[in-house]
Amino acid sequence: MSNVRALAAQTLFQVVDKGASLSAQLPLATSQLDGKDKALLQQICYGVLRYLPSLEHYCQQLLEQPLKGKRRVFQFLLYVGIYQLQHMRVPAHAAVAETVNALTPLRAPGMKGLVNAILRSFQRHQVELETSAAEIPACLYNHPGWFINQLKAAYPTQWQAILEANQQQAPMWLRVNQSQFSTADYAALLDQEGVAYQLHSEYPDGILLDSPIDVYALPQFAAGACSVQDAAAQKAARLLAPQAGENILDACAAPGGKTCHILELADAKVTAIDADGDRLQRVEQNLERIRLSAKCLEGDASDPETWWDGEQYDRILLDVPCSATGVIRRHPDIKWLRRASDIDNLVTLQAQIIDKIWPLLKPGGTLVYATCSVLPQENQQQIARFLSVTPDATLVPLHDADTQTQPGLQLLPGLSDGFYYAKLTKQ
Numbered sequence: 001m002s003n004v005r006a007l008a009a010q011t012l013f014q015v016v017d018k019g020a021s022l023s024a025q026l027p028l029a030t031s032q033l034d035g036k037d038k039a040l041l042q043q044i045c046y047g048v049l050r051y052l053p054s055l056e057h058y059c060q061q062l063l064e065q066p067l068k069g070k071r072r073v074f075q076f077l078l079y080v081g082i083y084q085l086q087h088m089r090v091p092a093h094a095a096v097a098e099t100v101n102a103l104t105p106l107r108a109p110g111m112k113g114l115v116n117a118i119l120r121s122f123q124r125h126q127v128e129l130e131t132s133a134a135e136i137p138a139c140l141y142n143h144p145g146w147f148i149n150q151l152k153a154a155y156p157t158q159w160q161a162i163l164e165a166n167q168q169q170a171p172m173w174l175r176v177n178q179s180q181f182s183t184a185d186y187a188a189l190l191d192q193e194g195v196a197y198q199l200h201s202e203y204p205d206g207i208l209l210d211s212p213i214d215v216y217a218l219p220q221f222a223a224g225a226c227s228v229q230d231a232a233a234q235k236a237a238r239l240l241a242p243q244a245g246e247n248i249l250d251a252c253a254a255p256g257g258k259t260c261h262i263l264e265l266a267d268a269k270v271t272a273i274d275a276d277g278d279r280l281q282r283v284e285q286n287l288e289r290i291r292l293s294a295k296c297l298e299g300d301a302s303d304p305e306t307w308w309d310g311e312q313y314d315r316i317l318l319d320v321p322c323s324a325t326g327v328i329r330r331h332p333d334i335k336w337l338r339r340a341s342d343i344d345n346l347v348t349l350q351a352q353i354i355d356k357i358w359p360l361l362k363p364g365g366t367l368v369y370a371t372c373s374v375l376p377q378e379n380q381q382q383i384a385r386f387l388s389v390t391p392d393a394t395l396v397p398l399h400d401a402d403t404q405t406q407p408g409l410q411l412l413p414g415l416s417d418g419f420y421y422a423k424l425t426k427q
């Protein structure tokens with residue numbers, strides 16, 4: 001099938017109703033399309049996931065009964081149509097006609113009348129519908145209620161700005177491979193190619209592109225000169241500060257962005273562990289492209305007895321599994337796939353991992369704990385608990401207010417993604 005709107009409706013059905021991840025589903029759909037349509041499909045899927053509660057509310061008001069069972073995919077087609085009418089610069093008549101036409105490849109020509117009527121009704125009642133949606137917090141902010149409540153409690157003055165930032169398209173950051181080029185030298189190559197960018201002194205390896213670009217249009221990308229990595233994620237290796245010849249563990253490594261960065265900064269002996277063997281293959285592919293190497297092992301970081309060779313590490317990076325609530329703007333499906341009840345399980349797993357990995361660090365060694373979460377339970381509270389039960393751990397302050405009870409550095413989505421870091425040394 002090569003109809004963008006029909007593929008978007010099917011993709012969204014798989015993500016929202018069946019719990020599949022957008023990053024797994026999108027490639028299946030885009031592989032059926034050519035260049036311009038791939039971008040349109042992606043734009044529609046991201047957009048619908050960003051505004052899902054509002055779209056659900058409009059359809060609830062416009063449909064006599066929600067579409068159920070096998071007809072659920074048509075409910076998502078309605079979201080696709082309304083999203084175009086509300087947020088895209090497609091002429092309204094074309095948005096309606098193209099959405100209705102998608103029913104032919106979806107083999108439901110009998111639904112054309114209903115879909116046409118609902119989209120036209122949305123156009124007529126748009127103002128009242130938007131006013132009524134604005135009275136419901138989940139629709140006003142387009143985030144799940146549990147998450148809005150947790151953010152309000154954790155960030156009494158910043159929660160709205162965080163929700164707003166999550167609704168924006170994420171910028172494209174490059175990380176220059178310092179084993180091949182200095183950032184200034186690579187920026188000069190971008191100048192020659194006419195690629196516009198900005199440099200930010202707090203991210204010495206980073207280049208922020210003015211607009212996204214196909215990676216293979218970047219100078220020497222295939223030879224490993226640069227990688228795509230958000231600025232916040234680029235802090236991990238810099239905080240770890242790897243040195244040549246050191247024995248380093250990256251304990252939750254896949255797909256390997258930070259493993260690669262560590263090796264780009266220092267000729268160290270790196271072991272990359274991940275519990276997911278398929279994702280670990282991506283670490284190997286990324287290392288191959290940047291032309292550096294690490295020992296890659298499938299293993300459970302909360303059970304080192306099963307893979308550890310007994311030699312303690314000089315430095316350890318723990319980029320633990322987390323709620324990913326700091327990267328919602330890159331993965332809007334997180335808002336609908338993640339449940340409030342997941343957080344406690346993640347906090348328990350993170351605690352098991354840091355408690356079990358700590359003995360693998362040499363005295364005098366450094367451990368950096370990282371998450372792409374904005375929730376204090378996974379971040380400051382996790383590290384405060386760890387410090388309270390680990391007498392040989394010392395917090396290295398990352399800013400003036402970094403204390404035993406409020407440890408670490410919390411970055412919020414904006415210039416970079418939302419990320420958390422804590423740096424610890426062992427006595």
Ligand SMILES: C[S@@+](CC[C@H](N)C(=O)[O-])C[C@H]1O[C@@H](n2cnc3c(N)ncnc32)[C@H](O)[C@@H]1O
Pocket residue numbers: 233251252253254255256257258259273274275276279299300301302319320321322
């Ligand atoms: C935040 S991602 C890591 C991203 C990676 N550091 C990078 O920069 O590309 C977390 C990773 O932890 C892995 N993971 C989850 N549970 C694990 C466990 N018990 N032991 C080791 N890895 C685990 C996941 O498969 C996932 O790849």
